[in-house]
Amino acid sequence: MSTEAELREEFITAFEDAEYPVTGQMDLVPALPKGPRTKFEAGGVSFSVMELASKLGSHADFPYEDVESLVDDIMDALREEDEI
Template identity: 70%
Template sequence: MSDDVAAELREQFRTAFEGADFPVTDQMDLVPALPDGPGTRFEAGDVSFSAMELAANLDGHQEFPYESVDELVDDVMAAIEAEGLI
C-alpha cells in the first residue's frame, strides 16, 4: 500500500464520518453522516469500495462505541490493512 493511498483514504473516511453523532454505538449510527448513505464510495489509487462493502469487510474488527471520528478512522484504517483491502 502506498502512503498516498492510505492518506487519501484516511482523509475521505474522516470527512465522511466527522458529521456522525458521537459516540457511535454501531455501524448504523454512521449511515446518516455519509453523503450518499451506504452507497458512498471511497476511492484512492486503484482502491475503491462502497460504505456497504467496507462495513461487510470490517465486521468483527470494529470495537464500538467510538467516542471520536479519529478513534473510528484509526480502527477503520487498521482493519482495511488487516483485511488486505489496501
C-alpha cells in the first residue's frame, strides 16, 4: 500500500466518528483516538494533529458534510504543500 493510501486510511479511521457536519477543526478533536496527541504515520512521513492543523489551515473549506470530503481536502492539501 502506498504512503498516500495508508495516510488516507488513517485519516478516515480517525475522523469517521466525528459529528458531521463539522464546522471547524475543533469539531474533529473529540473523534480522534488520542485527542490532540494523535499522530498519523505512513511510509517516511509523520504528522501530529497539531502539525497537520497548522499545515492545512489555509486549505480547509469548512463545513464538511462527511468524512470523505474532509479527507479528500486533507490529501489534496498535503500534495499541494509537497508533504506527500
